[in-house]
Amino acid sequence: MKNSYSGAKIVSKAIKDSGVDTLFWYPGRDILPLYHELVNSGISVIRSSHEQSAVHSADGFYRSSGRISSVLTSTGPGSVNAMMGLACAYKDGSSLVLITGQVHSNKIGTDAFEEVDVLSMTSHITKKNIRLKDNLYQEVRNSFFQAATGRPRPVHIEIPTDLLELQYQSDFHFKEKRPKTKLDMDKIKEAIMLINESKRPLILSGYGSINSNSGNNILSLSNKIGAPVVTTLPGRGIIDEDDACVFGTLGVRGTDNAKIAFEKSDLLISFGTKFSDRTSYDIFDKLKKIIDVNIETTSKNVYSNLSIVGDINEIINNILMDVSKKNGLWINKNPSRKIEGTSSSLKPLRPQAAILDILQKLSKEDIVVTDTGSITVWTHLLKKVHFPRTFICSHSFGAMGFGLPASIGAKLAKPEKNVILITGDGGLLMVLGELLTLSENNIDVKIFLINNGVLGTIKQYEDVKFGGKYKFALGKNDFVEISKGFNIPSMRVEDKNELKKGINEILGSTGPMLLDIIVNPDEKVPLGGV
Structure with a gap:
């Protein structure tokens, strides 16, 4: 039997019925009807500090758990802000559903205030994108189903915001159609x-x-x-x-x-x-x-x-x-080469030594998230990975600013696990607002900031190819005071003894905390492997 419901109610129920328990958003006037229904449905709605970060958080949620979440943004600027995160999820192969508002149906195509052709923007960075017109429940459920099945990649749903307050008949019926590939x-x-x-x-x-x-x-x-x-x-x-x-x-x-x-x-x-x-x-x-x-x-x-x-x-x-059984491996594994500088006690600290000290204090089950650049390279070379979905980085797109919001998503998806963020100052500067997201929601992410004061990967390329004419310095930033301003405990370390004490303190703390680790800006990542 079909009853009458608002578009916002139908869309909210479709999201909930798709198994979503966590949704990231940034507020917008025209999407408020949907926000109210989502909160009333019991879905945990987390306000990010930027739409790009909201998508990165949903991405991190998927990578750590294999479960799908969603993102809600407003019309125009809010939708466009999400594109960076969406491109990252598409390139790196993460499933999520981005829901964006659009101007009222009768204004589409009139160059109205905040109107932009978002569907064209997302056509090459999603596995599917649609604009809702009718059959709201079925279309939303099918979009989440497609995002969650097959090759993982994001889906985009655009909703003209007048639909949210119109009335529709619905019986909330949806039947999954799982295509079965017949093996050859x-x-x-x-x-x-x-x-x-x-x-x-x-x-x-x-x-x-x-x-x-x-x-x-x-x-x-x-x-x-x-x-x-x-x-x-x-x-x-x-x-x-x-x-x-x-x-x-x-x-x-x-x-x-x-x-x-x-x-x-x-x-x-x-x-x-x-x-x-x-x-x-x-x-x-x-x-x-x-x-x-x-x-x-x-x-x-x-x-x-x-x-x-x-x-x-x-x-x-x-x-x-x-297949025939064979006796043992045909080749033996050799011990890995030790990376130069990992046992250094020099001041300023060498980043590889600092990162190794952090990794050696972690358990095998801990989830480690990195931002992009030399931080990912060092961590990749130094870390052993013992379980799936416990080492997360932007491996195919290389999005700076990915680390902090992705670690938020990872912790919300896996609250029982320790989530460790290893980030650089360049990446952190792009998403400082997410410290507020951490603080407001008391999300227990431990942040290890490898602070060299420069864009390390760019500087290394500049030094090698152009003789180091430009330094790409990031200026003097007091991340300890910045973090405290967001009510996140923090401390700075500059030598080996301070580092060891700082690592023990942050890992033994409850709630989010940041350790600002001052390292040598001239250290270069190795070009090869180990």
């Missing part, structure tokens, strides 16, 4: 043949394996066929990196073990990998046989001998049934 068993047999013929097979696991929870099956396949496992950067943690079969990351700043295993292998079996330039760069050629397994057909930067589309776990289980 001839290709499964071909894959088994290639694996059985291989003397030196190697498994490459990407972010798609994380999203399909394929770790146990990949480990079983590795053990049965004697194949080492290498990963992409976002695929780290699919198997505990302490396991003898895990040889590290392949590609830019990958590990020596991964590169050697790749060079000596005669067959690469790839699961959930898009073969971006960060993974494939110049190491692939047509001489090596490649089996590519993915949830959908995607454009690749490399040639594969065999492409199998479908559920990764189902494909691996079918391969496991008939």
Whole structure:
């Protein structure tokens, strides 16, 4: 039986019924009817300090948990502000739904106040974008369903704001239609043949394996066929990196073990990998046989001998049934090279030494989020990842300012886990307003600020290519006082003894806290891996 409800009520219920328990927003006059309904529905609505940050928070929510959340922005400027976060989620492969307001239906196309063609903007950075007209419940539910299924990527819903206060008939009925990909068993047999013929097979696991929870099956396949496992950067943690079969990351700043295993292998079996330039760069050629397994057909930067589309776990289980068992790995893993400077006690502190000291105090289950730049490089090189979704960075888009809002989303999705943010001063300066979000909601994120006073990656490139004519300094900023102004406890450390005390204090504290770590601005990240 259909009853009459406001558009805002219908949209709110559709969001709630899609399984959303947390939504990020920034207030706007014309979306207030929907905001009231969302709060009344019991959804936790978190006000960010900027629409870009709201999307980054929803992104971090997904990356840490695999669960979908949503973002609500107002018309015009509010919608456009969200584009940076949306592009990051699209490039990095995160599922979320962005809901933006639009001018009243009868004003669309009249160059009205705050009218902008947001659908055109989002058409290339979403898997789907729509403007609501009618069938509100079904359209919203279907949008969330599409965001949550298939290859993870964001969806955009635009709502002309007059719809929120109009009355509609609805019975709140929605039936999911899950398309089932029929496995090509001839290709499964071909894959088994290639694996059985291989003397030196190697498994490459990407972010798609994380999203399909394929770790146990990949480990079983590795053990049965004697194949080492290498990963992409976002695929780290699919198997505990302490396991003898895990040889590290392949590609830019990958590990020596991964590169050697790749060079000596005669067959690469790839699961959930898009073969971006960060993974494939110049190491692939047509001489090596490649089996590519993915949830959908995607454009690749490399040639594969065999492409199998479908559920990764189902494909691996079918391969496991008939593939021949081999005795142990065909190659041994060597100890990793020690990174120079990690044991330094010099003042100013070296960033790699400070980050290693932080990482050594964390547990295996803690979630570590980094901002973009040299901070991500150092952390990637120094951290072992033991579980999926515990190392989060903007791996494909490289968005500065990602770290703090993403750590907020990660903590809200996983309140039982410790969430650690390692950020630089450049990235933090872009999103200082999110300190207010932390404080207002008492979100327990521990912030380790690696403060070198410069844009480190840009400075390194300037020094190497142009002889260091410009310094790209960020000026003198008192992050301790800034944090205290947002009611977040903070302290500054400048030497090894202060650092150790500061790390212990912040990790032992309750609630958000910031540790401002002054480091050498001239330190350069290594060009290779470990």
